[in-house]
Amino acid sequence: MVISAATCSPSLILFFPSAPLHKTPISKLSTKTLIIKSAAAPTSISTATASIPSKKVLVPIGFGTEEMEAVILVDVMRRAGAEVTVASVEKELEIEASGGTRLVADTSISTCADQIFDLVALPGGMPGSARLRDCKILQEITSKQAEEKRLYGAICAAPAVTLLPWGLLRRKHSTCHPAFMDKLPTFWTVKSDIHISKELTTSRGPGTSFEFSIALVDQLFGESVAKDIGKLLLMKTADKSSRKQEFNDVSWSVDHIPRVLIPVANGTQEIELVIIVDILRRANVDVVIASVGRSKKILASRGTKIVADKLIKDAAESIYDLIILPGGIGGAERLQKSKLLKKLLKEQDSAGRIYGAMCSSTAILHGQGLLKEKQATTHLSPTSNPNEKAIDASEVIIDGKLITSNGLATAIDFALAIVDKLFGHERARSVAEGLVFGYPKR
Secondary structure (H helix, E strand, C coil), X not given: CEEEECCCCCECCEECCCCCCCCCCHHHCCCCCCEEXXXXXXXXXXXXXXXXXXXXXXXXXXXXXXXXXXXXXXXXXXXXXXXXXXXECCCCCEEECCCCCEEECCXXXXXXXXXXXXXXXXXXXXXXXXXXXXXXXXXXXXXXXXXXXCEEEEECCHHHHHHCCCXXXXXXXXXXXXXXXXXXXXXXXXXXXXXXXXXXXXXXXXXXXXXXXXXXXXXXXXXXXXXXXXXXXXXXXXXXXXXXXEECCCCCCCCCCCXXXXXXXXXXXXHHHHHHHHHHHHCCXXXXXXXXCCCCEEECCCCCEEECCXXXXXXXXXXXXXXXXXXXXXXHHHHHCCHHHHHHHHHHHHCCCEEEEEHHHHHHHHHCCCCCCCEEEXXXXXXXXXXXCCCECCCEEEECCEEEECCHHXXXXXXXXXXXXXXXXXXXXXXXXXXXXXXXXX
16 A cells, blocks of 8 residues: 655655554654655744744634635644734624634634734635624724734635725725625726735635735745745645546445535644535535534644534434545544544445545554555655655545545645535536636546
8 A cells, every 4th residue: 555645845655564553643653654755845934933023913703704714814824923813703702604614713803902913814705704894893903904004914705895895995906706806996906816905915715715825924924934834735836737646436426415524633634624614515515523522622733713513422323425534633643542433434434435534644544454455645744764765646646435635735626526526527616616716627
């Protein structure tokens, strides 16, 4: 069994030993366990940001906020070293986002009224953008931000629905989601994924969230940090085409609404989780997020607080067409300790149903013998070994009823590949169009 692993270099292959990995903590994987070849690549940017003063960033959320946009913004900013405050414009800290994911804010927007932020970044989504627009405290914070020429930004519906009524697009070129472009002043409208007009940065939708976040990192921390973060996120560069490979092609179609189980734990990678859930629900998939811990509330790897739909013991009462494991080293370690999840995966394989993993969670499948004679991909930090071999790794690999991905920014390709297999290419392209994400033609 061969697993290709992607870090910041596409040239990489990883050979697992025949011994199972379930007894080895995922955080302890090393060259004694794995043989990896990769060009040197940063695994953190602590050295790049050590001498840079902390930057304060405000990300407001409300009922109907687009979860991909909010979570990607928060994750990327925290990776860059920013002090990020997620503030609810509602009476409650817990909000249900536009795709049904439940997020918990750090604080109420009222506690932010007297603070000074280096950046105020508004996620989009409907009715989330309208909820932000109707928050007087947020309007005052953002208006003051613009008046004092500090950075502010908005994505998706937020430029047209939130900033425009506040008068914060006046005499500034901007862009937004294609569905709201007709609301922007024609002369000042720009049809680009990202547009920077002095202190204002605007972008188009969930599919441009990574580029939007990196553009803001560039302005806050500089080009070098932005490039390092982009590499860590496995973002596409010049070639934006999907790098998906499929082996042993079999049908995934079912005669009912597909049901998908996504187990989570403290330390689960929030970008991967939220992207998978959001995209699959857009495609009309019945998705259940199940916590393997004692509480439905989890603290994800970059500090985002997410509330699962069920506990794993309750979710286990149903049968799922697909079980997907998101990554995150801390989360993967907790997932692999769940005896109930191990039982569910074994039953999934025995019944010939679909399963998959992202990032470090691929090791969980290997530890249970579920990758035998299968090709898969993962995302692990590089090491060096003179006896290693290398090939070009794919971002997403499908082998029969197994699907794996490098993780992070490749999660969009991963989720769309699942939609393609379940419903066909046209459904996947339609979902991608709503995301403002380029999806290849046949």
